[in-house]
Amino acid sequence: MQANARVLDVDANCAALDAAAQAAAADGAAVLVTPELFPVGYAPLRLRTDLDPSGLPAIRETLSGIARRHGIGLAYSLPAVTDRGNWHITSTLVDATGTELLNYAKVHLFGDGEREAFSPAETGPAVVDFNGFRTSMVICYDVEFPEAVRAAALAGAELLLVPTALAHGFETVPQVLLRARALESQLTIAYANHSGNEDGCEFLGGSVIAGPDGSLLAAAGPGAELLYAEVDPDAARNARGVVPYLRERRPELYRSWGI
């Protein structure tokens, strides 16, 4: 799902997400990946000032209900406040019954706004079995670091779901880096961006789904759209059989080099 959110208009954003989930499910999709912070809009400083975190559990209930009602998996992204009071940017994967399978909190924050409003997390991406795919998540700027995707792949991921909020002008991120991440760590990546303007930021759109051979399975234009790809359950294993990048890494040397 590539779409434009309305900042702090949760009802409108959840209605858009509900319509997208209905349409995607009707078209046979097993999972809908949505942009970073979509239900609340991408506006780090305003979220930190104006969003009441006590409302987050109800938003999560609404999102689980959308997945359950349409019988489709859903990857969504929201702020979360830790027990120690730190605000994180998180993502969650729920299955078609609305059950939470996986949570992730963003490790690499981008820019002054995010760093002022949020704290970076420290836990690597976990992996869960989802519809027969070993599935993981990272968020936006994380995926620009090969290390984050390596961590997911080395933990067993063959499918990586990436909510993002990428501004206009960074076309090389989806067109070059995302393809390379999929190719070098040999998994499928679905990267879902905002479109249009939110809180003064003009977003690129340009969401992509990239396969483990480095090909683009689908690529969006600048506007709102639902982008589909069919993922071959054997694609990651086949790619890893042709060139065994993950097995031929030399991690003990990398550590000795201090990287």
Add this chain to the structure above:
Amino acid sequence: MQANARVLDVDANCAALDAAAQAAAADGAAVLVTPELFPVGYAPLRLRTDLDPSGLPAIRETLSGIARRHGIGLAYSLPAVTDRGNWHITSTLVDATGTELLNYAKVHLFGDGEREAFSPAETGPAVVDFNGFRTSMVICYDVEFPEAVRAAALAGAELLLVPTALAHGFETVPQVLLRARALESQLTIAYANHSGNEDGCEFLGGSVIAGPDGSLLAAAGPGAELLYAEVDPDAARNARGVVPYLRERRPELYRSWGI
């Protein structure tokens, strides 16, 4: 320099390299990057069987002489035998006086032939000042691993010279991975491949020079050619100022994640 070598015909290969150095110097080039094992041809098993390593110092002298005679830096690749008798695939950068500035030995060997004929090295890429550029080298399959290029960039490299021997069918390596390596580690990469057939292997050609913004500064076709690019001395610093990937890595977390 993208070209076809004749296996074990050192005189012919050095003559081709000499002509390329003369032409490149006449066109104002400061350095000529040549393909993996070009002076001896890319044929790991035949090299190991039929190449007399006692002849290697004379080949190196010839190559230094080519650089000196034409007044151009030269990055070349040859086998080398360690004191313990291990055969490595190496690369060397000599300056325009023929003086050796930098040596590197390949860490990631590709395929059964290379692994049967050679031993993998363990030392990370070093960096040297060359014509005002902090310069490093890796070889072929090494560059497909983001970790190898990270190591060079973290050691200060802003220019990476990569002799390679990439077979037909791997177009995504120069077109996707090389651009991503340059973009994610924010340096300029010159990647020089063989063309044509050597010892039964059909090479891709397709050499590229990629800039730290992920752009292709130059890209070769399938046949022999000299490929040129002008490298902005400020390009790496400028890119690192826009998005500080190297500074915003979280190496202590990567280590804690076990990658």
